[in-house]
Amino acid sequence: MGVTKKPDLNDPALRAKLAKGMGHNYYGEPAWPNDLSYIFPVVILGTIACTIGLAVLEPSMIGEPANPFATPLEILPEWYFFPVFQILRTVPNKLLGVLLMGSVPAGSLTVPFLENVNQFQNPFRRPVATTVSLIGTAVALWLGIGAALPIDESLTLGLFQSNLIQLSNIKIFQFFYSYI
Numbered sequence: 001m002g003v004t005k006k007p008d009l010n011d012p013a014l015r016a017k018l019a020k021g022m023g024h025n026y027y028g029e030p031a032w033p034n035d036l037s038y039i040f041p042v043v044i045l046g047t048i049a050c051t052i053g054l055a056v057l058e059p060s061m062i063g064e065p066a067n068p069f070a071t072p073l074e075i076l077p078e079w080y081f082f083p084v085f086q087i088l089r090t091v092p093n094k095l096l097g098v099l100l101m102g103s104v105p106a107g108s109l110t111v112p113f114l115e116n117v118n119q120f121q122n123p124f125r126r127p128v129a130t131t132v133s134l135i136g137t138a139v140a141l142w143l144g145i146g147a148a149l150p151i152d153e154s155l156t157l158g159l160f161q162s163n164l165i166q167l168s169n170i171k172i173f174q175f176f177y178s179y180i
Contacts, residue, residue: 076148083143086154090146108132 007014077085084101091097115128146154 074150079144082145082147083140086143086147089151090154104136108136 009015076082087100088094088097091100111129111132115126142157146157149157
């Protein structure tokens, strides 16, 4: 419960300012009903009217019309979805891919419980959080760059074209897939 200071309305200087429409800074002007019921609807409706008016006067297409009968072979999402797209694209079991995506925030939420550090301590003295952050950033960059490449080059980022590496990638997925 707060203490409010009410203005002295018997003060002649305040009465003179209020008569001129000034002096609200002495006691403040209430937001309800003045602002919320009179000014906000005008501003909101004006913004909506301007948006609709501009859309009617100058319509622009967002992109090409989609053809549902001709799906492109290599569909790419926006750049910020590349790591998630790469996980879903490379993991053979889609349920496992969704679980892997859910494990990222779950793993991030466990980091504060793994470290017994004062919250006001230097952040560079938090080795677990620093390691998880650096490895997470590296993996996100690796997955994001790999998503822009064809599927056969995505895991190695096109750096190695050896059949041995491609075979090892297949074996790794078979190993993880065998536990599902």
